[in-house]
Amino acid sequence: MAQVxxxxxxxxxxxxxxxxxxxxxxxxxxLLSQVVTNVDGGEGLEGRTVGLIVLYAVGAITMVIAILGAFGAHRENRACLIVFLVCMVIGSLMMLRAGVPAVAAHPKLERVLEEKFRALLPLDKASYDVKSMADSLQRQLHCCGLFSYLDWEDNIPTTCECDPDKMEGKCQSVIYQGILMPRKSVYIKTCFPVILHYVLxxxxxxxxxxFTLAALALIGMALSSAIIHQMRNHNRPTVLMTVPAIFTTPPPKYQELHNPPGY
Structure with missing residues (x-):
């Protein structure tokens, strides 16, 4: 076994x-993000499910690769270390490929989301799925409308209704053109800022x-490369360095003197 x-x-x-x-x-x-953003059974926030699946997958793969690297170092198994190194190279490229565009798109995220949600208005004329999503958001987040209660025009749902006696300071009285109830108390807070907060x-x-994984992958590449290099070069014969004769110091002159014959 090679010595590292x-x-x-x-x-x-x-x-x-x-x-x-x-x-x-x-x-x-x-897991924490899933609990905090648990709206409408997991479909209330834009891109939430895909983001959570990516996080779970990245976390699990990271743990598996770490175990592989630790095993390869402990056993000095070159195959495991090479697989670890390849995973580090691929992982760093993938993380940078995902992180750099995400940073570039981050300032535009609010505008893009706002455009998508404004395209759903008015809510009372939207599809059944959109209405169901909006009702669930309003029930869970205690808000009314995406940007205003006027998003529902004259068909404000019961999920917007707010009891001013129980939720003081969170309700507003609006004129509602209904026959039986000309005024209605609804939530002041709108839903879009809350959704944007969770998405951001x-x-x-x-x-x-x-970026954390990209940095760790670069460190892992350096360490695993060093170990593989040591394992590959350990059994090479040691080269003894000798001084060339040209640089050898000649013997002192007095060593050339010798006693003449007869003495």
Whole structure:
């Protein structure tokens, strides 16, 4: 079995333990995001399901790769370390490929979401799925309309209604052109700012995860490459350095003197 520098092996093992912890943290963040953004059974927020699946997958893959690297270093298994190195190269490229465009698109995210949601107005004339989503948002988030209660025109649903006696300061009285109820108390808060907050939160988490994993992948590439290099070059014969004759110091002149015959 090839001998790898004990200090390098220890550093690489600690790195993989930390790498596995990062994978667990990513899974925990995905779970937390799923709980915090749990609206309409998981379909209330734009791109929520895809983002959560990506986080779960990245966290699980990170933990598997970390275990592979730790095993390869402990057993000094070159095949496992080569697979680990290839995964690090691919992973760093993928994380940078995902992170850089996400950072570039982040300032435009609010405008894009607003355009998409304004295209759904008026809500009372939207499709059944859109109405169902809006009702669920209003029930869960205690808000009314995406940008205003006027998004429902004259058909404000019951999920917008607010009891001013129980929720003081969160209700407003609006003129409602109904025959039986000319005025209605609805939530002051609108839904779009809340949705935007959660979408930006999920986006920030994914950007942070992408660049953190890219940095860790670069470190993993360097460490695994060093270990593979040591394993490959360990059995090479040691080359003894000899000083060329041209640089050899000649003997002192007094060594050339000798006693003449007869003395």
């Amino acid at each position: 520098n004990a200090c390098l092996k220890l550093i690489f093992t600690i790195f993989n333990i930390f790498f596995a912890i990062v994978g667990g943290v990513i899974i925990a963040l995905a 939160l999920l986006s920030n988490v994914m950007i942070g995860v992408a």
